[in-house]
Amino acid sequence: MSDNTEEEQPLNLDIPDHLSYSEEHAWVDESVSPAIVGITEYAANQMGELVFVDLPEPGTRVEAGDEIVELESSKAVQPLVSPVSGTVRYVNHEASDDPSVITGDPYGEGWLLKIELDDDEPDLLDAAEYAKIIR
Template identity: 40%
Template sequence: MANVPEDLHYSKDHEWVRVEGNEAIIGITDYAQNSLGDVVYVELPKAGDEFSASESFGSVESVKAVSEIFTPVSGVVTSINESLADEPESVNSDPYGAGWMVRMRMSSPGEVDSLLTAAEYEDFTKAESE
């Protein structure tokens, strides 16, 4: 079973959001990393880049495939996880920790309320894999 931490918000594109004040930390879920397989490359935006919710902000590549990643919330990137350049496998081994991708200053923090809860996301992935 995929790990779905209670305290996070989830998108239907399989990203997670951890809210810290005005900031959102974003990564991809355990379910997503498991479907992708070995992550060998992560392409991330630069600090200062601005995105609207649902916009693509980078990509995750396995040996076989490229998957875009979408920001679940709008805002400006304040920092990215530089360590993924050398250790993209952190996305597989620790998707909610060392595998985080970007930190954003949210322009409309209310957007998180429209994301899925852990329970809702779990139901969503169950339905998707059936």
């Protein structure tokens, strides 16, 4: 869903402007309902080749700051910390069946969860703010 025109970003990573970001390297697309959550290209690159993804069940209630997804790579096991509070409505079974889709297209086919957000505004970063923390 990105046009890959962001070549001037640090480390030449794609950081789509229409998304919001957490300091824990998750992205949120709040322009749709339920909101879509995934990991950033930076996080995918840091993890290396993903070999296992443990997703929560739809209907699971999550709070911002909860560890909601376990990502396992050849390098490490890393939890995804939820950037938002709400209820998981959908999970990306394709990503759990073939974790390489996450590293191959983290902002598109590699999404992880769709969460029906609570009414409170999540405390997230815009693309420029996120770019500063990964320099």
